[in-house]
Amino acid sequence: MSFLPPPQLRNTLRLLTEALRPAPGGARIALAVGVGAICHGLFAVAAAGMIGGMATGMSQGLGAVPEPWRWPVNLALIVQFPLLHSLLLGRRGSRWLARLLPGWYGETLSSTSYVIIASLQLLSLFVLWTPSGVVWWQAEGWLRWALLAVYASTWLLLLKATVDAGIEVQSGALGWLSLLRGGRSRYPGMPVHGLFRRVRHPIYAAFILTLWTVPVWTPDQLMLALFLTVYCLVAPRLKEQRYLQRYGEEFRDYRRCVPYLLPVPGRRRHDVARN
Numbered sequence: 001m002s003f004l005p006p007p008q009l010r011n012t013l014r015l016l017t018e019a020l021r022p023a024p025g026g027a028r029i030a031l032a033v034g035v036g037a038i039c040h041g042l043f044a045v046a047a048a049g050m051i052g053g054m055a056t057g058m059s060q061g062l063g064a065v066p067e068p069w070r071w072p073v074n075l076a077l078i079v080q081f082p083l084l085h086s087l088l089l090g091r092r093g094s095r096w097l098a099r100l101l102p103g104w105y106g107e108t109l110s111s112t113s114y115v116i117i118a119s120l121q122l123l124s125l126f127v128l129w130t131p132s133g134v135v136w137w138q139a140e141g142w143l144r145w146a147l148l149a150v151y152a153s154t155w156l157l158l159l160k161a162t163v164d165a166g167i168e169v170q171s172g173a174l175g176w177l178s179l180l181r182g183g184r185s186r187y188p189g190m191p192v193h194g195l196f197r198r199v200r201h202p203i204y205a206a207f208i209l210t211l212w213t214v215p216v217w218t219p220d221q222l223m224l225a226l227f228l229t230v231y232c233l234v235a236p237r238l239k240e241q242r243y244l245q246r247y248g249e250e251f252r253d254y255r256r257c258v259p260y261l262l263p264v265p266g267r268r269r270h271d272v273a274r275n
Helices: 007-019 026-055 070-089 091-098 103-108 110-127 141-170 173-181 202-212 219-247 249-257
Strands: none
Touching (some): 070 110, 070 219, 091 103, 103 110, 103 173, 110 173, 141 173, 141 202, 202 219, 219 249
């Protein structure tokens, strides 16, 4: 009996298989591998900084901005991420990403370029943050370990949502692996499997949970959690407008069946048998 991977991983495995047999072109292959290494290296460092930064209540940043500018600068560090993140997902942002490199290289690498920029944004937020030095509450003993376990589980949930959304797109691998094999990027269809059968935006829902399950609370963490929670509640509306333009009636049918951010007990799940 042959092993059949989950639907959300089939495109990833196909892409990896094709990339193992790249078309001839030494310069193209070197560019693809180099950009891929930069992308995933920055992504890993940014993710580690974000996880560690919030685990300490944003009390460990390297910023040293004096009063009264500390809070406005920290706010600017927060706002720059969702602002540019959303702009680059729009039509103008997509065209700009496609022009970062000449010819079809830029278009093919646009998803990788997007992740590189997002990783640099996250690094600037969590590394350049100027801590207040005030700790309101910090879990101790068994409670600390219990909260750390809950906090870790929310990141695992976020990882699961990322895989269900298409790990090759979310991690930036789609662009450089497509360039490596010598073809243009082929984006997967609308995500409807896994956690996407329960809610329409599981990545945003999981990220909200990471913001509010930390074992250390400071004014810094509260500020970060409030602003990014608002972003996670509003940004999916913009994403759904893009989905309506791209998928039309398919997304309307999906939206009628699946709740926004919170699963509703007893509500029927979206039928994905045809996918």
